Amino acid sequence: GENVEQHPSTLSVQEGDSAVIKCTYSDSASNYFPWYKQELGKGPQLIIDIRSNVGEKKDQRIAVTLNKTAKHFSLHITETQPEDSAVYFCAASSGYNFNKFYFGSGTKLNVKP
């Protein structure tokens, strides 16, 4: 099955700086890669996603890049704010079973005011 690895496990940045979280996956047939944000006591919330036919996608301060050859994808948050502090998870869907998500182990982002 698919194996998704995520790093770093924790990330501390100063408000206004950028944050980058990286994930690798093992199944070359995976074709959908969502990123979720999880705040304490809440369920994961989708913040951005990318499909395998696109190399980059941007939504205001958040962007995701995908390198299918190397089988890795990254989340970029610019101009970080204290409310960005949360745990972020990447995920990949297996190639033929689109809806079965494999999640990374999460990155705890702390944005210091």
Add this chain to the structure above:
Amino acid sequence: GAGVSQTPSNKVTEKGKYVELRCDPISGHTALYWYRQSLGQGPEFLIYFQGTGAADDSGLPNDRFFAVRPEGSVSTLKIQRTERGDSAVYLCASSPRSDGIQYFGAGTRLSVL
């Protein structure tokens, strides 16, 4: 409140007992998923329903775990003879279609003493 609702939010039980966890998906969503999230880890896929049928139950760890969705809306995850290792947050997600975005509930925190 149009989000995914999970009840109870917390469940404490004793080893060997039977528990039921409920999920109310977003109205009209045909796809429903159960995940298990252990402390410090990403969600782990358990089972996926399309309508009333379990389309993929490959993530259920053993036959003590069972889930139903009799009318294609509310789903119940059932765990028999609970073990301490079953302690985790159980998340439910729903989606408007099989390849759509998954929207998560806040989860049920299960503690087996």
